[in-house]
Each structure stands twice: as C-alpha cells, then as structure tokens.
Amino acid sequence: MLFTHFCYASPEISGGEISILSSPGSERKIETIDERLSTIERLLQDLTLSLPAATASQSVPKIPPPPSSRHHDGSNVPVAIRNSEEPETKRTPEFEGESSFSAHSMHAGALFENAMKRIPFAHVPMMSHALSALQDIIKRQSLPSSVNVLRFPGQPPKKRINFSDLELPPSSAVLTLLRLANDNPPLFFLTLPVMNISHFTQMCKDLYFCTEEYSSGRFASVNAILGHLFKEISFRFKDDPSTAKFPEYSELCMSNFTVVISSFDMFTEPSLDNLMALTYAILHATESAKISLCWNFVASAARMAQSLGYHRSVASKDDKPDDVRLKAFLFWFIYSMDRSLSLCLGRAALLPDYDIALPYPSLSSDTSLQPWHILFHYWLDCSRITGEVYEHLYSVRGVSSSAETRAKKVYELSYRLQDWRDQVIAIDTQEAYHKAHIQWIVPASELTYNLIATIIQRAAPPTQPPETPSGLNLQCVQAARKALQIHQQIFLSLEKADSFFFSGYITWVLLQCPFAPFMVTFCHTIAASDHDDLKLLGEVATSLQAAADVSEAAERLYRLCLVFYQVAKLYVDVQPKEPHNHPVIPKPGEAFDDYLTSLGFGPNTLTPETAESSTNTNLNDLNEASIPAFQMPPEMMETDLSHTLGDWFLDNQYMMGLLDSDL
Structure with missing residues (x-):
C-alpha cells in the first residue's frame, strides 16, 4: 500500500543524531517536535485509510468493473469500434476552481513545503516522511476520483450499443471522400472549425483500420462528419460518377449518428x-x-x-x-x-x-483560411452582445430595472452592435476559400444586426407620447422592417443561385431566432393599419413557401408566417377608413383582439381599472369591449411598460416553441 512503506520506514531519532545539539534545552525542543511529528504521522496514517491503495512504486491501480459488467467483455464487437465507455476506462481529471477544497489543499501543502525549507530540522527522517506523505496526498487531488463519477454507487452504466450492428459506408467511398475533401476544403470545416481534414482523416483510419478500442463519442462524431461531408461533396461534385452513392451514404451515417447519440449516457x-x-x-x-x-x-x-x-x-x-x-x-x-x-x-x-x-482561437497560418477564422471571432463578439441583451434587458433583473437603467443599456448595446457590424463588413475576403460563399457575410451581418437591434430597441422605455400607434419604439419598427427587407433580398438571391447555401441560410440564420422582426412588424401593421408593412409581411410569408422543402421546421415557419399575414390582412381590411362622429359601435376587428393578446400581440389596453374585469372576459363577450382596438388609454401613457416587455418576451419564446412542435 502507498503508506505502508511510510509507516514501516519511519525510524526513531537516535541519540547520536540528538547529540549534535549542545544544550539540554535544545534536546527538550527536539523531543517536543518529535511528539508533534508523531501526531502528524498518525493523522496522515489515518487519512490513508480513506484513499485507494497503490503499489510500492506509487502507481495508480485500475478500478475493477462492477459485477454487472464483468461478463460483458464485448468479444463479439470488433475491437476497432468497440465502445470503451467501461468503468475501467481511464478518466480525465475534472477541473476544480480556486474556491474548491483541492485548490485550498494544494495551497496549504505548498506553504508547508516552503516552511520546511526554512527550518533546521528538514533533514530529520520523520519530517521528510511526513512531507513526502503530504506531497503524495496533494498529487492525488489532481487524479481522477470516484467522487467525480457521475453515477451512484452500484448504479450500472447505460446499456451499450453493439457498433458491429451498424453498417458503415465502404472504405473505398470514404477514401474517395477524403481525397476530394483534401483537394477542395469543405465548407463544413470552414463554418464549423472544430475539426480539420488531417485530424478527421486520422479518425477515419482509426475507425476502419485500427485495432485499438474506439469510444462511442468518437464513433458518433465520425459518423456525423461523414454524413455532412458526403452530402456537401455530392452536391459540389454532382457530375462525378464516384459520388453517385454519396447521398445514400450521408443518410446512412446520419442514421448511425442519431442511433448512438439518442442512447448517449447523460x-x-x-x-x-x-x-x-x-x-x-x-x-x-x-x-x-x-x-x-x-x-x-x-x-x-x-x-x-x-x-x-x-x-x-x-x-x-x-x-x-x-x-x-x-x-x-x-x-x-x-x-x-x-x-x-x-x-x-x-x-x-x-x-x-x-x-x-x-482566449479566442488563434488564427491559422493559411491566409485563405484566416478570413473564416476572423469571421468566427466576430460572431463570438456578436454572441457576447446577444448574451448581454438577455442579461441586461430581458432577464428578471433587466425587466425589473428602472427606465433610466434600461435606456442606458439600450444605448450601450446599440452602439456596440453598430461597431460590430462595421467591423464585420470590413473583413478582407479576397483570398478566402469559397469566396463566392463568404461574400454573403455582408448581407448576413446586416440581417443579424437589424434582428438584434429590433430586440434591443424593443426593450427601450416608451416615450411620451408614443412614437408609433403600437407604442413601439420607432427605431424598433424601422429595424424590424429593415430586417425583413434584407431577408427578402438574400432569400430571393440564394434561391436562384445556390441551393446548398440556401438551405444553410434557412437553418442557421432564419430558424435561429426568426420571429422578432416579423412579429414586431405584425404588431405595427395591425396597430397602424399600415398597408406597406402589410404588403411586406405578405411578401415574406409567400417567399417562405420555397423554404418548405428544406426541413419540417422551415415548413412550420412558412405556415406560421402565412397564418399571421392572413390574420393581419383580415384585421386591417375590417378597420374603418375614417373616424365617425356617431356613437362608437364595436368594430369587427375587436374579435381578433383577445386571440392576439393571448399570443402576445394584442392591444395594450390593460389598466388598473380594467385589470380585474379583463381577466374574466369570455371569448363570446368580446363584442362588449368598450376600448377601441389598439388604442392605448391615456393613463397608460404615464405608465412604465416593463411588465408588458416581459410578457412580450415570454410570448415570443412561445412562438419559438411552435417551431419545436407539430402544427
């Protein structure tokens, strides 16, 4: 055992060693220190009882597998693709920060070691053994421990998949794919630079030809990458006979990936x-x-x-x-x-x-790859801004902050967003790989800028009097309108030019956070009966029909936008063209109000006096409403609308949820 040698080899201090000190007082001090060291030794010896045993060479033993897994040796699984997620698998030490016990232990150990160097008894064998034991304990803090195992004692690992039951593409097809990818850098590696062709080639070799164990994590990753590369290369080399079966292999690999990842042990x-x-x-x-x-x-x-x-x-x-x-x-x-x-x-x-x-990832020395890495850095800057938008404007703390504080944050974030936009559009892409595709960063960044600007300005405190009939910030309405206009330009251009990049735009831009500009424009349209914005909504909704074939989510987005456009059109069409002097007769448009409000887009008519009665309103009694549709009561002009901001944001999340469900 680790500390057996320490206990056995702890010699007593001999009289000859003590005789080097001249005075009886010094001898008494030595005896006192000896007693204290003996106490430390006993404490350290007791501590070893809770630590795993080690060999005399202080090596860390392998942990035996639990009984439930000892008979499952995977002998029927080819070694090259055997799942290595077994209890005896070597674990990576988990990170613990400066406030953890491990960090404090290491600090205390370092202080003790430094103190030992300054006292005249460091050469005493007992002191040396005590220091050695303490150093060993500190070292063990950085080794994998059962404390970090993400299971309860006795809990068996999740049942593993037999990878030999999953079919892989022929090795010849993979070799052809790798050759084409090596000569023509895939967009997949450029837009998601967590992998490159040299590393991936080695991963494929390990999967197909290596005799070592292969983890389920790596098996899943290789299949995911193969699935995307087969799809991309088949599109780019559609006339090459060697790629004829690549779409089929793409589906096969993605099927393997979903099987493995769906059974991934949390x-x-x-x-x-x-x-x-x-x-x-x-x-x-x-x-x-x-x-x-x-x-x-x-x-x-x-x-x-x-x-x-x-x-x-x-x-x-x-x-x-x-x-x-x-x-x-x-x-x-x-x-x-x-x-x-x-x-x-x-x-x-x-x-x-x-x-x-x-820090951000370093740039590649490849000048054709650098623009893509620089672009990635700028998108990280945008992500930081996005995170602060939620933290400062839409979190519980942000929504409940004062109007002055929100106005200041809206200004700061808008300024940073503008600066980000200016830097992105200035990227030099002349030497970049896939120059025809990276050129879309300018319109894409413009769209992203206006999309986020819409959300930022939506959080601005209301002005007195309101700048728009809907009570929305004018800059918010303008940013939303601009975002939809840019979307239309990009959408129509990509639809005709590049179907591969077109599907990427739908997935990674449009479906990420699509509702804010569309819904802000929707609210403004029905509040102001704006026929120009109504026309824009119709154009966007109609154009999305072309995206319906890209994915189920894109089809759901098309149907949602089309329904909202039709609602807006009906609502605007039934509004009276001119005000009347005779007594107010409930307008047909009011029949929509309660439905719209339930989705977060209804009239802002809730006042302290009407709050109680509005909660008891029945859909059949909507024609009894006494407040004209989308007309803000005078008393609301003086009210902080932070609560409605929170409601709008929650309902906007609900709309995102509709994309995640069947309609």
Whole structure:
C-alpha cells in the first residue's frame, strides 16, 4: 500500500543524531517536535485509510468493473469500434476552481513545503516522511476520483450499443471522400472549425483500420462528419460518377449518428471525444430545428466543457498548436450556441463571461483560411452582445430595472452592435476559400444586426407620447422592417443561385431566432393599419413557401408566417377608413383582439381599472369591449411598460416553441 512503506520506514531519532545539539534545552525542543511529528504521522496514517491503495512504486491501480459488467467483455464487437465507455476506462481529471477544497489543499501543502525549507530540522527522517506523505496526498487531488463519477454507487452504466450492428459506408467511398475533401476544403470545416481534414482523416483510419478500442463519442462524431461531408461533396461534385452513392451514404451515417447519440449516457464521463459528439448533436438538433433538444445538448456540453476546464485552458502537455486551436474552437462554438439559445428561450446563459479565461482561437497560418477564422471571432463578439441583451434587458433583473437603467443599456448595446457590424463588413475576403460563399457575410451581418437591434430597441422605455400607434419604439419598427427587407433580398438571391447555401441560410440564420422582426412588424401593421408593412409581411410569408422543402421546421415557419399575414390582412381590411362622429359601435376587428393578446400581440389596453374585469372576459363577450382596438388609454401613457416587455418576451419564446412542435 502507498503508506505502508511510510509507516514501516519511519525510524526513531537516535541519540547520536540528538547529540549534535549542545544544550539540554535544545534536546527538550527536539523531543517536543518529535511528539508533534508523531501526531502528524498518525493523522496522515489515518487519512490513508480513506484513499485507494497503490503499489510500492506509487502507481495508480485500475478500478475493477462492477459485477454487472464483468461478463460483458464485448468479444463479439470488433475491437476497432468497440465502445470503451467501461468503468475501467481511464478518466480525465475534472477541473476544480480556486474556491474548491483541492485548490485550498494544494495551497496549504505548498506553504508547508516552503516552511520546511526554512527550518533546521528538514533533514530529520520523520519530517521528510511526513512531507513526502503530504506531497503524495496533494498529487492525488489532481487524479481522477470516484467522487467525480457521475453515477451512484452500484448504479450500472447505460446499456451499450453493439457498433458491429451498424453498417458503415465502404472504405473505398470514404477514401474517395477524403481525397476530394483534401483537394477542395469543405465548407463544413470552414463554418464549423472544430475539426480539420488531417485530424478527421486520422479518425477515419482509426475507425476502419485500427485495432485499438474506439469510444462511442468518437464513433458518433465520425459518423456525423461523414454524413455532412458526403452530402456537401455530392452536391459540389454532382457530375462525378464516384459520388453517385454519396447521398445514400450521408443518410446512412446520419442514421448511425442519431442511433448512438439518442442512447448517449447523460452520466458519461467528461472527455474530448464525448464533448465532440455533443457538439455535433447540437449541430444536428439545430438543423432539425429541435430547439428544446438543442438546449439539452448545449447544457450537457457546457457542463462537460467546464468539467474538463476548457473555460480556462484547453492546452494539454502533448498538444500541438493545431490541437489547441481546434479545442478552443470547440469550446467557443458551445459558447456561441449557449448565448443564442439564451436569448431565444429566455434562459440564463450556462457559461458566464466572468468565469471564462480562454482566449479566442488563434488564427491559422493559411491566409485563405484566416478570413473564416476572423469571421468566427466576430460572431463570438456578436454572441457576447446577444448574451448581454438577455442579461441586461430581458432577464428578471433587466425587466425589473428602472427606465433610466434600461435606456442606458439600450444605448450601450446599440452602439456596440453598430461597431460590430462595421467591423464585420470590413473583413478582407479576397483570398478566402469559397469566396463566392463568404461574400454573403455582408448581407448576413446586416440581417443579424437589424434582428438584434429590433430586440434591443424593443426593450427601450416608451416615450411620451408614443412614437408609433403600437407604442413601439420607432427605431424598433424601422429595424424590424429593415430586417425583413434584407431577408427578402438574400432569400430571393440564394434561391436562384445556390441551393446548398440556401438551405444553410434557412437553418442557421432564419430558424435561429426568426420571429422578432416579423412579429414586431405584425404588431405595427395591425396597430397602424399600415398597408406597406402589410404588403411586406405578405411578401415574406409567400417567399417562405420555397423554404418548405428544406426541413419540417422551415415548413412550420412558412405556415406560421402565412397564418399571421392572413390574420393581419383580415384585421386591417375590417378597420374603418375614417373616424365617425356617431356613437362608437364595436368594430369587427375587436374579435381578433383577445386571440392576439393571448399570443402576445394584442392591444395594450390593460389598466388598473380594467385589470380585474379583463381577466374574466369570455371569448363570446368580446363584442362588449368598450376600448377601441389598439388604442392605448391615456393613463397608460404615464405608465412604465416593463411588465408588458416581459410578457412580450415570454410570448415570443412561445412562438419559438411552435417551431419545436407539430402544427
């Protein structure tokens, strides 16, 4: 055992050793120190009882598997693709911050060691043994511990998948794919730079030809990457006979990926392979417009990244610069998705900025790759702004803050957003790979700018009197209108030019947070009976029909926007053209009000006097309403509308939820 040698080899201090001190007083001091060291020795010996045993060479033993898994040796699974998520698998030490007990222990140990160097008894054998034992305890703090195992004692691991039951594409097809990808850098690696062709080639070799164990995380990642590359290469080389079956292989690999990731153990140990698999799960959930599922994967990935310490540093002892860069891209992609979903779903970010020390990924030395990396950096800047929009304007603290505080934050965030936009459109893309595709960053950044500006300005305190009939900030209405106009330009251009990039635009731009500009314009249209904005809504809704074939989510978006346009058209059409002097007769448009209000877009007519009665309103009694539709009561002009801001944001999240469900 580790401390057996320490206990056995602790000699008593001999009289000869003591005789080197001249005075009896010194001898008494030595005896006192000896007694104290004996006490320390006993404490350390007791402490060893709670630590795992080690060999005489102080090596860390393997943990035996639980009885439930000892008979499942996976002998029927090819070694190259055997799932290595077994209890005896070597675990990565989990990160613990400066406030943890481990950090305090290491600090105390360092102080003790330094103190030992300054006293004249450091050469005493008992003192040396005590120091050695303490150093060993401190070292063990950095080793994997059963404390960090994400299961209860006796809880068996989730049943593993037999990978040999899953069919893989022929190795010849994979070799053809890798050759084409090596000669023609895939957009997939440029837009999601968590992997490159050299690393991926090695992963494929390990899967198809290596005799070592292969984790389920890596198996899932390889299939996800193969699925995307087969799809992209088949599109780019559609006339090449060697790519004829690539679409079929793409579906096969994505099927493998979904099978593995759907059975992914939520208690899986933190590792780079598993984090990579979760990253591609985030990607797949995003492309499927499963926002709730995506959030679950982001939450798991964020937890795992923190457990690995990637929010502080991603570098390991044997890492090459390229390895460090890819792991940094991995963490920052998770960060960007965390911020995006935070605003879309109205939930606090999982990776707080105040606890992140990891710098942005370094730029590649490849000048054709640099513009894509620079673009990634700028999108991270945008993610930071997005996170602060939620934190300062739409969180509980933000919504309940004073009008003065919100106005200040709206101004600051608007200024930073404008600065971000100016930097993005100034990126030099002349030498970039896929120049024809990266040129779309200018209109895409303009769209993103106006989309986020819409959400920022929506949080601005109302002016007195209101700037628009709907009570919305004029800049909010203008930004929403501009966003829809830019969308129309991009949409129509891409539809004719590039179907591959067109589907990417639908998935990664339009479906990420699509409702804010459309719904702000919808509110303004029915409040002001604005026929120009009504026409714009109709054009956007109609054009989205072309996106219906891209995915189920795109089809749902088309149907939702079309319904809202039809509602707005009916509502505007039934409004009286001119005011009348005779007694007010309930307008037909009022029949829509309660429905619209339930979706977060109704008239802002709730006053303290009408609050109680409005809660008891029945849909059959709507014609008894006494307040004209979309006419803000005078007393509301003096009221802080922060509560309606919160309601609007919650209802906007509800609309996002409609994309995540069947309609």
